[in-house]
Amino acid sequence: MGNGPRAFRRHARRRHLRRDGRDDIPSGRGGGMSEPLLVADIGGTNARFALATIAGDAVSVGAMHAFRAEDFETIRDAADAFLEAVAAKPRHACFAVAGPITDAVVEFTNSPWVLDIEKTKRQMKLDRLLAINDFEALATSVKQLAPDDFQEIKAGAGDGAAPILVIGPGTGLGQALIVPSPAGDRIIPTEGGHVAFAPHNDEEIEVLRFIQREHKRVSIERLLSGRGLVNIHRALCQLAGTPRASLQADEITRAALTKEFPIAVKAVEMFCA
Template sequence: MSDPVLVADIGGTNVRFAIAEAAGGAIAISKPQNFRAEDFETIRDAADAYLESVEAKPKRACFAVAAPVKTAEIKFTNSHWRFQPKEIETALRLDGLRVVNDFYALAAGVDFMPADAFVTVKDGKPDTGAPVLVIGPGTGLGQALIVPTPDSGRVIVATEGGHVSFAPRTDEEFEIKKFIAREHPRVSVERILSGRGLVNIHRALCAVEGTQRVSLQANEITKAAIEGAYPIAVKAVDMFCTILGRVAGDAVLATGARGGVVLGGGILPKIKDVFLNSDFVEHFTEKGRMSEYVGAAPVKMIITEEAALYGAAASLQLN
């Protein structure tokens, strides 16, 4: 059993801490707790509060952050928090602190999560020598590749695939793109497939259909869709799932990820039943003469809240 390490999944609104231990090629997560960013002045204050509550003194840590990590200071777009890893390392009396992108962590943790952390979306016959695509909508549209190496290892490659241009297919999708383009001249798939993107779809559909818009946030749209409260909300979520299928299938074509697809992010678990009954799979595989190529890739979805914590612990092993 390895020494316990501190792991954290830090977003713009919440941070989730836990203690992780590795043994026999497996990772165990214990004592998870959620904190709201607005309740603490700094990430150090939140980390101190967590460590005091669990009475743990880990010597190493890994923070998975929803922010760029290639600078000396980590800055969050949707939070007042910012921190310098070296300062946190010293303040928490750590021998080492690694900071990684949250989707890098998600990809790193796939092989370490328990079986019940996933649900099957689509069966397939994976090519074990091909990359695995990890993709999912949350605050943005994250994407990473798990690339096998000749020595039976793997390399994690975080990409910016969420920022490729959105390619509408139906007349209605063209109208939605034109609506979004009034505010954002370049419409990326992230403008559609994210929390903000779901709001964009809902707003655009209201305008296209001439319906008085009920102002809803992303979580309210998904809740309304699940309950069938607003027809436009139902339609927005259905379109969201359809476009995600098409984008994920295109990403398999672009990357050769016939090893499979893992869907992550914070939105899909909240609409699990709606998503599993959507047209995602049909549009994922509908690639003309390349349909068989894409159809070989199995698809599964992460449903555990602890996914990035497993990934943060796994990232320490990849360091």
């Protein structure tokens, strides 16, 4: 395993968050500190694990590490590598996973991993294992952030009563809604990244046709994701009649920022349009 326990870095920046009041998380109320909880953000490419503790209404996230999913056969293997590195044996865990939570067995949208919740709980000797959608978890955490955690992209007056869309490209395109109500915010996880791509101009139509040669149905995450940026770049290379450079998403982004390759600039502009 390329990212096993020896690669783990024990010293991590600690963040303090307010609890959202969920009864399924062991509380540290009464002045004491709760026992460590295993928390994880598990996507199609990376699996990030951390230990969290609760003191009163504050959640403290401590030791953290990210593993490449391809380095482990199962989620349990990756979790065990983390727990071995930190010498911890938590009894409670929460996994935020990239896929819909509709059954006791979770199949990931962009990964061969499968999470059998009860089986994994037994194997890891946990009292409780909670699985939630990764963007449900992200949307739940948004209002816990401080103002300086945000970067404004476009100025404008907000409507405090309107739903908030939380969206993020990664291996796929995650989306969730925060819907305000008098009873409190309602978090709605979605699989919005799988809606069909709707091109807005002739060039986007040509990019769509290029991707359709490889995928009969082209969802929006075929373009708005890490691999989506690669798809856009490959399509634009062909449309321009230039040799297709085999660049990954991070390489395309760097080439665009340095203006090294005009087509990389164009690909990033289309991605962000």
